[in-house]
Structure formats: C-alpha cells, structure tokens
Amino acid sequence: MSNPTHAPMRTPLGRVRGLGSARSGTEHFFVQRLTALANLILTVAFIIIVISLAGASYAETRAMLGNPFVAVIILLTLLSVSIHMRIGMQVVIEDYVHAEGLKVLLIIANTFFTTAIALAGAFAVLKISLGG
Amino acid sequence: MADSPSRVERPLSPHLQIYKPLFTMMMSIVHRITGVGLYFGMVIFVWWLLAAAGSPDGFATFSSVAGSFIGYIVLFGLTWALLHHAIGGIRHFIWDMIHGFGPQERELLAKATLAGSVVLTLVVWAIGLALKA
Numbered sequence: 001m002s003n004p005t006h007a008p009m010r011t012p013l014g015r016v017r018g019l020g021s022a023r024s025g026t027e028h029f030f031v032q033r034l035t036a037l038a039n040l041i042l043t044v045a046f047i048i049i050v051i052s053l054a055g056a057s058y059a060e061t062r063a064m065l066g067n068p069f070v071a072v073i074i075l076l077t078l079l080s081v082s083i084h085m086r087i088g089m090q091v092v093i094e095d096y097v098h099a100e101g102l103k104v105l106l107i108i109a110n111t112f113f114t115t116a117i118a119l120a121g122a123f124a125v126l127k128i129s130l131g132g
Numbered sequence: 133m134a135d136s137p138s139r140v141e142r143p144l145s146p147h148l149q150i151y152k153p154l155f156t157m158m159m160s161i162v163h164r165i166t167g168v169g170l171y172f173g174m175v176i177f178v179w180w181l182l183a184a185a186g187s188p189d190g191f192a193t194f195s196s197v198a199g200s201f202i203g204y205i206v207l208f209g210l211t212w213a214l215l216h217h218a219i220g221g222i223r224h225f226i227w228d229m230i231h232g233f234g235p236q237e238r239e240l241l242a243k244a245t246l247a248g249s250v251v252l253t254l255v256v257w258a259i260g261l262a263l264k265a
Contacts (some may be wrong), residue, residue, distance in 0.1 A: 065184055085174065092164065
C-alpha cells in the first residue's frame, strides 16, 4: 500500500490457504464449538459420576474411577475441556491484555496451565485404573 | 508480513461503560465469567483425581476441605457456573444456526438460561445430598 512498486505477490486465495496472518484461520472458532458439543455430552456423564461419589470414601472413589467406562469418560472430558478452556482463556487474554509482551507471556502460561491440568488429571485416572 | 500494512491508529468501538446494562448483555458477561471461574475450578477437579490416585491421607485432606462450609460454597458455585456455561453454550449453538436473534427471542433465551441453570443446580445438589445422606 505504502509502496506501490512492491505490490504483494500472494493472492487473497493464497493467503487464506496459508490460513491468514494469524496462521490458524477459523480453526479456533470451529474447535471451540466442536469441544463445546463434546463437553455438553460429557458433562452429563461427569455430573452423574460426581453426584454418585458425593461424600464417598477413598476406596469407593478409587473403585468408581478405576471402572474402565468411568475412566474413559473422565479422560475424554479432560481432553475436550482442556482444549476448550485453552481457547476460551486465550480469547479473554487477547481481549483485555494489550501490552504485547505480557499478552504473549499469558498466552504461553495459559498453554502450560491447561496442558498440566489435562496431563495431571489423566495420569491420576490411569494410575488408579492400571493399578497403582 | 511483507505485505501487511504498518500499524494504524484506528477508532475503537464504544466499550462497556458507554452502554446502559441490558439483561442479554449481562448474561453474555456472565457466560465469560463462569468460563473463567470453571477454568480455575478445574484445579479442584484435578486435585480430587490426584488425591484419589495418592494416599488415603491425601484423600482425607481433600475430603475435609471439599466437605467444609467454604468447600460447599465453592462447589455449589462451580456447579452453577458449569450448568450456566453449558446452557449458555446451547444458546450459542442456537445462534450459530441463525435462530433466536429477535428482540423477544433473545430475552427469552437469556431468561431460560438463567432460570434453567438455577433450577438444575438445585436439582443436582438435592440429588447429591440425598445420595450422601
């Protein structure tokens, strides 16, 4: 624009195929809805599991979480929820934090936190299930 | 980057403090707040899983904190946040299908979200406390 002799060589289609300047295109928009649908289904099962364990003892809780069906539901929940919360928090950070360095730091911290949540939860479930 | 224009000062759209608070607007804000609350609430869920995977002592610590008065208040709040965010998500799906944008429809959807989340929270806790007793 400022330099007409140096017009961009990439066509608009080329830019879109390269997923635009953010390099991700509509991926976040779509994945946020995909995981929202998964969360909706998994939340119903999750609430039933948690309700049935209200006030349960150590042994009862381990027996329930060690059930393969329950373990898989919780692993799926951790996967879907951690992706959903990572994208959601990134939107919040991008909306309110305008200092570039702090914004990047917080987005990195967000990725670390959500990954740690998913991995720690999954490790706990697998440890109970696989006999630890 | 080679073909991106340099950063220009563009006018900002009016922000929150410009508008009179509307019910639908408050519900939109609450959707975001419940999402952020659930984000940090996941720490409690993972603590529960790790406690169950660990020693009986660690699990007893979790149980006493979760079963305390403050624990109940936090868990009750998280239950409501989860249900409100989930029903709010259904509202977003309806919008994604290009429905529910009319003046009456959006008011109705917002009211249904709030009422539904409160009622469902009470139902979930009534069942949970009945099972526990």
